[in-house]
Amino acid sequence: MVVANGKTQPEMDPVNTTIVTLTRFLTEEQVKHTEATGDFTLLCxxxxxxxxxxxxxxxxxxxxxLTGLAGSSNTTGDDQKKLDVISNDLFIEAMRSSGKCSLLVSEEEENVIFFKDSQHARYAVACDPIDGSSNLDAGVSVGTIFAVHKLAEGSTGTLGDILKPGTELVAAGFTMYGASTQLVLTMSGGSVNGFTLDIGLGEFILTHPDMRLPRQRAIYSVNEGNSLYWEDNVNAYFNSLKEAQEDGKPYSARYIGSMVADAYRTLLYGGVFAYPADKKNPKGKLRILYECAPMAMVFENAGGQAVDSKMRRMMEVVPENIHDKSGIFMGSYDEIEKIKSFHK
Structure with missing residues (x-):
């Protein structure tokens, strides 16, 4: 407390003048790599x-x-919202104008978009501009998922530069638009860092450095409305979670229905998120290039695991086409080990 004019007043909190913005973070990361050209930073x-x-x-x-349907469906058969179309257009133009993106894969586009004017671009990007857009009109958190690959040496941009497993990713992450806008970013061999958009400054601020998943947590996130179509071992696993565990309590169920929102909560608190393949969708429902692989990279770099419905490491699954699908289980390391035990 301080005394001014004979009156006691509360002390002012000190102003933080050492804020790490995303721009500063990227610049400092670039300096660590003497071979860096700055192209990746400009792409980011x-x-x-x-x-x-x-x-x-x-x-x-x-x-x-801007709420409601746009009156069409995207290439994966989902009804497009107006914001799906706008976000897709924004993403395409941002990648085109950067001059650093050679080709782009979007959930909203049937084919690969090649930016022929960007002759010296060295990167390929895959994205889901708005994941969970069916929740938009209800004000539920949605998000953008993105994955960045580097072109093969000497390549001017081909389909082969994007049809790669997650192990070849240069960077990946997602942005969640909810009560606040959260950006989660990771790079090959690096840590996972979370940023929060300060609307006043117009900048993403580093608020969650070096994010790490708890090794285990009694929380599961899955659409149990699909349990009728699940394989027996999947049903057996989730039924086991509803029984008393070592502490005498069952697991808690938390499901939002937006992959980005469910993934972000799992990343913060631990547990497992699952969207398994089933009899209705034998290959799974989520797309490998711009949903499964980038999320797997985030979770692995944060100390967790991600596997497909055949218990293969998700990062090693090679997509057969740009909209290829897969089932997925991802979350805390020990929780995924428990899932594997039900599939042996």
């Missing part, structure tokens, strides 16, 4: 601009009539 600046733009339109969606 274009990515963060698209995230800020999408966040802006989502915040204003109800006010400016």
């Amino acid at each position: 600046h274009a990515l963060q601009f698209s995230f800020k733009s999408i966040a802006y339109y989502i915040r204003r969606a109800t006010l400016v009539n």
Whole structure:
């Protein structure tokens, strides 16, 4: 407490002048690599601009009539929302104008988009512009998932530069648009870092450095409405979670229905998120390139695991086409080990 003019007043909290913005973070990471050209940093600046733009339109969606369906379906058969279309267009233009992206795969586009004007671009990007868009009109958290590959030496941009397993990823992550806008970013062989968008500054601020998953946690996240179609071992696993565990309590169920939101909660608190393949969708429902692989990279770099429905390491699964699908289990290390035990 301080005394001013004879009155006692509360002390002011000191102002933080050592804020680490995403821009500063990327610049400092670039300095660590003497071979860096700055191209990847510039690509990331274009990515963060698209995230800020999408966040802006989502915040204003109800006010400016951007809710509801656009009247068409995307290449995977999902009904497109107006914001799906806008976000996809924003993402395409951000990648095109960056000059560092040679080709782009989007959930909303049937074919690969090649940026022929970017002759010296060295990167290929895959994205789901708005994951969980069916929840948009209800104000539930949705997000963007992205994955970055580097072109093969001498390549000018081909399909082969993007049809790679997650082990070849240069960077990956997701942005969640909810009560606040959260960006989770990881790079090959690096840690996982979380940023929060400060609307006043217009900057992503590092708020969750070096994110690590708890090794185990009694929380599971899955759409149990599909249990009728699950294989017996999948049903056996989830039924086991409803029984008393060593502490006498069953697991807690937490399911939002937006992969990004469920993944972010699992990343923070631990547990397991699952969207297994089933009799209705034998290959699974989630897309490998721009949902499963980037999420797997995030979870592995945070100390967790991610496997497909055949218990293969998700990062090693090679997509057969740009919209190829897979089942997935991802979460705390020990929780995934428990899942594996039911599939032996």
